[in-house]
Amino acid sequence: MTDTAVHQTEDPPAPEPPGWKRPEVRSIALIWLVLTIVGECLVWIPSWLMGPSASTQMDDIKQTMTLFTAMSAPVAAVIWAIMIYSVARWRYTGDEPPEDDAPDFRTNSPVVLLWSILSGVLTLVVFIWGMLKIAAIPAAGGLAALPAGAMPPMVVEVTGNQWVWNFTYPELGNIQSDVLYLPLDRTTLFDVTSADVIHSFWIVEMGVKVDATPGQLTKTDVVPHSIGSFDVRCAELCGLLHAAMETQAKVVTQEEFDAWAQDKGAEVPIEPAAQEEGGA
Known part of the structure; x- marks a missing residue:
């Protein structure tokens, strides 16, 4: 009797399903x-945490924050989804280190291509959005966009000193004040500098925040659209009394602003429209 060796062959492993059909991919x-x-x-939460808005600039900042948050939410969700599933599904609970190594990672060309395209589109949207916002800033050369009939911008020179703010109105005879007065719905251009150390000029509710640097002039602007008093602070550590370097920005009507300026000794210029009415 001849012994015959019986060779049993194992069935070949079943091919892996496409990536999108794999249970872990669907779960993620x-x-x-x-x-x-x-x-x-x-x-809406980041915009809400920024507090109320008192200027068109703050409106733009909050709108940009909301847009960028909406765009970043799906991207952040990918990272969180992979992390949550990995921790829940593949966590190791033994007392000793596992004997088997983790499986090798393999690239997936379609996924890499899709991710690259989506990243490029998101970057392009952010770039275009930022350039449009910069082009609309009067201090950056956007004054041509002022609506017809609007009052010309008013210039205010802002000087930081340890530990007070000083505001000068060159168009009103260089009157000075330690409280910032602004007319409602009128563009104000700020020329910001410092007399000693570096400060940061920050009107909290208006979204204005620029450095005040000795020997340099930094320009920015604001269009306040809410009447009231708003906080002006220094946002750059500038010495012992940095925390006390605060004042108020008071937004009033144009008539109230003119009356305040006259009380300070300024000769308030008559607007062209008023001159025509007087001549008539």
Whole structure:
């Protein structure tokens, strides 16, 4: 009797399903979808935390913050979804280190291509949005965009000193004040500098925040649209009494502003429209 060796061959392993059909991919996609929906529903929170708006500049800042948060929510959700699924599904609970190494990572060309395209589109949107906002800033050369009939911008020279702010109105005979008075709905151009150390001129509710540097002039602008008193602070550590370097920005009507300037000894210029009415 001849012994015959019986060779049993194992069935070849079944081919892996396409990436999108794999259970872990579907689970991660579901987690990503839920997190994205939650994130998009909460995009208003960063803008809300910034407090009330008192100028068109602050409106633009809050609008930009909301847009960027909405755009970043799906991207952040991808990272969180992978992390949550990995921790929940593949965590190791043994007392000793695992004997098996983790599986090798393999690239996926379609995913890499899709991710590159989406990243490029997001970057392009952010770039275009930023350039449009910069082009609309009067201090950056956007004064031609002022509506017809609008009053010309008013210049205010801002000087930081340890530890007070000084505001000079060159068009009103160089009157000075330690409280910033601004007319409602009129563009104001700030020429900001410092007499000693570096400060940072910050009108909190108006979204104005620029450095005040000795020997340099920094320009910015604001169009206040709310009447009231708003905080002006120094946002750069400038010495012992830095925290006390505060004052107020008071937004009033044009008539109230003219009356305040006259009380300070200024000769308030008559607007062309008023001259025509007087001549008539």
